[in-house]
Each structure stands twice: as C-alpha cells, then as structure tokens.
Amino acid sequence: MxxxxxxxxxxxxxxxxxxxxxxxxxxxxxxxxxxxxxxxxxxxxxxxxxxxxxxxxxxxxxxxxxxxxxxxxxxxxxxxxxxxxxxxxxxxxxxxxxxxxxxxxxxxxxxxEIICYSRFVPERTDDYAWENNKVAFRTYGPNAQYRFENNLKEGTLSSGIDAWLKRVDYPIIDKWYKKYTEKTGTYHEDTGEGLDNFHVGSSRGVGGTAYKKDSTYYISKNFISYKTITNGPIRTSFNLDYGVWEADGTLIKESKTISLDYGNNLSKFEIHIEGVDTLSAGLTLHEKDGVVTSHKDETWVNYWQPHADSEIGTAIVAAPNYYTGYEKYDTAEKDLSNAFAHLKVINGKTEYYAGFTWQKSEQFKNQYEWEQYLSNFSKKLGSPLKVEIIK
Structure with a gap:
C-alpha cells in the first residue's frame, strides 16, 4: 500500500x-x-x-x-x-x-449538464463571458478596444470585470446574448432572470488588476487573445492574454487563467506576470455611496453598496501568502475610484478570488451573511483540505 x-x-x-x-x-x-x-x-x-x-x-x-x-x-x-x-x-x-x-x-x-460555462462572444463585438449556477461575468477584447479608439459603435476600452446579475441557477449567457443579436429584448432589463446594470467603464469592476507605482495606479487595455480550457458540471476555466503594457516606464507582461467552480460566488484569478513584484486587484466604488469593509487578520476586502432598487456586495479574497492588505482609493477622475486588495507576486504569479452577490438573487439576505461567507472562504484558503491517496 x-x-x-x-x-x-x-x-x-x-x-x-x-x-x-x-x-x-x-x-x-x-x-x-x-x-x-x-x-x-x-x-x-x-x-x-x-x-x-x-x-x-x-x-x-x-x-x-x-x-x-x-x-x-x-x-x-x-x-x-x-x-x-x-x-x-x-x-x-x-x-x-x-x-x-x-x-x-x-x-x-x-x-x-454543463452549468459552469464560458465562451468567446464574437456576436457582441468580442466579449468573453463566464458563469455558474450563482453568478456571471464578462470582460472585453481587442475589437471592442479598436472600436473605442476609432469612435465606432459598441466600443469598450476596459480590462475591468463586469458583473451580470443573474438570479436563476441555470445558464443565461447564450440566452441573453441571443436577445441582443435577434433584437427580441435586452439583457439590461430584468424579466425574471436578472440583468446587466453594473457599470464598469475604465474601473476595475469586480477584480480587474492594476499596478501601483508611487501613488498612481496603472492598468492594461483589453485582452488581446483568449483560450477556453474547459466547461462542465464543476468548472469552467480559460486563459486571457494582455500582452505587454506600460506603467510609467515599467514594462509589465500579464496573462490570466480564470476559473469559476460550481456553487461559488467567486472566480479564481491566477495572474502570470513579469516586470513587477506586487499587483493590486480592485472593486469599483461606483457612486461612492457604499462602505468598504474587511476583518482584522482576515484576507479579504468587500464593497457593499446600494444598487438600483437593491444592494450588491463585491469582494476579493486571497490566501495569506499573497494578501498584504487593502486600500480605499478615492479620486475625482471618472471610474478610477476603487477598493484595492494588495498582492505579492511570487515566482511570477499571484492568485486571488473575486466575485459578488446581488441581494435580489436571495443567495445572501444581507451584508452580514455575505461577509460571513467571505470570512469562512478566507479561513478555508488558509487551512486547505488534507488529501491522502491510498493505493
């Protein structure tokens, strides 16, 4: 044996x-x-x-x-x-x-059934979208950047992460994009499944990365290529490449492996990075009418805010070896106010989890329940399951 x-x-x-x-x-x-x-x-x-x-x-x-x-x-x-x-x-x-x-x-x-699902979305410029039975996200590709820079329709310049506020446990990505392409409706209105009314712009959205040099945060543009790794009942995962970008003379090479597992409100971000030894992941502060919270000696930061006729919590959690603290960064510049989790880069990589809850989804009743979830999640990261293979 x-x-x-x-x-x-x-x-x-x-x-x-x-x-x-x-x-x-x-x-x-x-x-x-x-x-x-x-x-x-x-x-x-x-x-x-x-x-x-x-x-x-x-x-x-x-x-x-x-x-x-x-x-x-x-x-x-x-x-x-x-x-x-x-x-x-x-x-x-x-x-x-x-x-x-x-x-x-x-x-x-x-x-x-494939519940954990992601795909490239060429019919909506070039989004990349992903979801499980709890939450859904998307981010933006090179054609959206080209359209923005050339004043064309449907342009988006952002490496931020968008939150799609679903309140059903079945997949909605294909269904919502079909509304868009066939002009039979819009995913910006809630007809019982949820909606996309979460503004990202140039903010970090829910977990987009930034590099802080001196007192300024620098961010990349849109991803330049993608690769889907898997979809299934337990996990979807994929790679996004952001190429090389500059932060006031510092050249940074960045790619991300993102995964989302069944039953989780948080996507895992594995950031492969060259050129810097620290990185930050951010949560947009939107209208700045919410509250940034964390618990002492725990490795998470949360932003709880009013959102239309409901409330939403967005959060970042990291393992203790990566997490070094957080900061509320408030500026008058549009979309650039974020709550940041600060992270170490170890051997060219850093890891964290980012996601959200929408009160209308009824997954968590209030801010307290959501923060208890984050607290427990961070404890589990700090004390992983022990596994033995007996042959």
Missing part, C-alpha cells in the same frame, strides 16, 4: 513515477481540520499522482454512501489526453471522508 499526502483547496497537481493500471481500488481520503463544514470546494487529482496511464471514464464514489459524485475530467495541456479529475466532496467540520476511484462503463458514464 502506498500513502501519498497532499494539502489542497483545489490543486492536487504533482508528479510521481507512473505505473500500469491495477485492479486494486484507489482510495482518496480527505480531512477537514476546521470548525466549518466544507462543500463546493473542488478537489483536483492529476493522472500522474494516481500512477495511471489513463483516467478516461473514471469517476469517484463516496465509500460511506456508495453513491457516485459528480466529476469532471480536464485536458490541461490541450494534447487530447485527460490530465485531471475534479470532484466536490462534502466534509463536515473536524471530520474526514473516504472516496474510491471507479471506472464507469456504458450507461454508468456521467452525462452531467
């Missing part, structure tokens, strides 16, 4: 020497050391960590209940071979659970 220990809140990618597939079952033991129940946390198991030649048609079974869990396979390097298995266990506070890797055959193979 081999025992492999892993510590993770969503990344279990490591390498051991591969071996041939065996009939002996592989058990995955997951432990939770917090006084919090853990759910909607995605465990990633790499093919190489299992010592298998292939993980095609593999899934996961809860040993205690004998029930199969929803799972998703991902080809991370686009070579046509599945590299990673995803699943979301439910682990009670100060508890553990055991799961078995099983090979599904025929009718047993899962055909789960």
């Amino acid at each position: 081999k025992l492999i220990k892993i510590f993770s809140i969503g990344i279990l990618l490591f390498t051991i020497p591969s071996c041939s597939q065996k009939e002996q079952p592989i058990t995955i033991k997951i432990s939770n050391d917090l006084d919090l129940d853990r759910q909607f946390e995605t465990v990633e198991i790499s093919k190489s960590s299992l010592g298998l030649e292939s993980i095609d048609n593999f899934g996961v079974k809860d040993i205690s209940t004998e029930k199969s869990l929803t799972s998703q396979l991902i080809d991370t390097n686009d070579d046509g071979v599945m590299d990673v298995l995803l699943f979301q266990p439910n682990i009670k506070a100060n508890s553990e659970g055991s799961y078995q890797l099983v090979q599904l055959k025929g009718d047993e193979q899962q055909k789960d």
Whole structure:
C-alpha cells in the first residue's frame, strides 16, 4: 500500500513515477481540520499522482454512501489526453471522508449538464463571458478596444470585470446574448432572470488588476487573445492574454487563467506576470455611496453598496501568502475610484478570488451573511483540505 499526502483547496497537481493500471481500488481520503463544514470546494487529482496511464471514464464514489459524485475530467495541456479529475466532496467540520476511484462503463458514464460555462462572444463585438449556477461575468477584447479608439459603435476600452446579475441557477449567457443579436429584448432589463446594470467603464469592476507605482495606479487595455480550457458540471476555466503594457516606464507582461467552480460566488484569478513584484486587484466604488469593509487578520476586502432598487456586495479574497492588505482609493477622475486588495507576486504569479452577490438573487439576505461567507472562504484558503491517496 502506498500513502501519498497532499494539502489542497483545489490543486492536487504533482508528479510521481507512473505505473500500469491495477485492479486494486484507489482510495482518496480527505480531512477537514476546521470548525466549518466544507462543500463546493473542488478537489483536483492529476493522472500522474494516481500512477495511471489513463483516467478516461473514471469517476469517484463516496465509500460511506456508495453513491457516485459528480466529476469532471480536464485536458490541461490541450494534447487530447485527460490530465485531471475534479470532484466536490462534502466534509463536515473536524471530520474526514473516504472516496474510491471507479471506472464507469456504458450507461454508468456521467452525462452531467454543463452549468459552469464560458465562451468567446464574437456576436457582441468580442466579449468573453463566464458563469455558474450563482453568478456571471464578462470582460472585453481587442475589437471592442479598436472600436473605442476609432469612435465606432459598441466600443469598450476596459480590462475591468463586469458583473451580470443573474438570479436563476441555470445558464443565461447564450440566452441573453441571443436577445441582443435577434433584437427580441435586452439583457439590461430584468424579466425574471436578472440583468446587466453594473457599470464598469475604465474601473476595475469586480477584480480587474492594476499596478501601483508611487501613488498612481496603472492598468492594461483589453485582452488581446483568449483560450477556453474547459466547461462542465464543476468548472469552467480559460486563459486571457494582455500582452505587454506600460506603467510609467515599467514594462509589465500579464496573462490570466480564470476559473469559476460550481456553487461559488467567486472566480479564481491566477495572474502570470513579469516586470513587477506586487499587483493590486480592485472593486469599483461606483457612486461612492457604499462602505468598504474587511476583518482584522482576515484576507479579504468587500464593497457593499446600494444598487438600483437593491444592494450588491463585491469582494476579493486571497490566501495569506499573497494578501498584504487593502486600500480605499478615492479620486475625482471618472471610474478610477476603487477598493484595492494588495498582492505579492511570487515566482511570477499571484492568485486571488473575486466575485459578488446581488441581494435580489436571495443567495445572501444581507451584508452580514455575505461577509460571513467571505470570512469562512478566507479561513478555508488558509487551512486547505488534507488529501491522502491510498493505493
């Protein structure tokens, strides 16, 4: 029997020497050391960590209940071979659970609905949009920038992140864009599913990046290229490349891998960056009629504000090794007032989570419930699930 220990809140990618597939079952033991129940946390198991030649048609079974869990396979390097298995266990506070890797055959193979979804949207200039069962987002590409710079219709100059305020648990991206292209309605009006009435402009929106040099924040323009990695029942992820941009003489090369998992209000941002050793992620302050909050010794910042006939909370959460603090940056310049989370760049990368809740979605009743979610989320980042693979 081999025992492999892993510590993770969503990344279990490591390498051991591969071996041939065996009939002996592989058990995955997951432990939770917090006084919090853990759910909607995605465990990633790499093919190489299992010592298998292939993980095609593999899934996961809860040993205690004998029930199969929803799972998703991902080809991370686009070579046509599945590299990673995803699943979301439910682990009670100060508890553990055991799961078995099983090979599904025929009718047993899962055909789960794609809930976590993203795509490039050429029919609306060149947005990139993503969503899960809780929230939806979009950001803007090179054609939107070209249109803006040449005074053409539907131009947008922004590397900010837009929030689409959905209040249903099914996908709406294609449906809302179809309204736009077929001129049968508009996603700027709520007909029961939600709407887009969140202004971004040149602000950071919900988690756009900026670099602070001296007392000034500098930002990139629109993304220049994209690549969709996966869609499925558990995760959507994709890459956005922002090329090289300048911050008062400092050249910065930036790309982002963004993912959104089932049951989460926060997208994960993995920023690959060259040229600087710090970065900031921002939340637009809009009309400046809200409140910026954080809790001492916790690694999150929140902006709770009135929004039309409702209220909205936008937030950034990071792990303790990346988070260095926050700042409320207030300026008279249009759209440039933001609440910023300050982040370390470690070995060319920084990570954080950014997202929102809309009170009309009824996911959280009020600011207190939302901030409790953020507090718990940050605690989980600081104390990841412990995973053991037993072979």
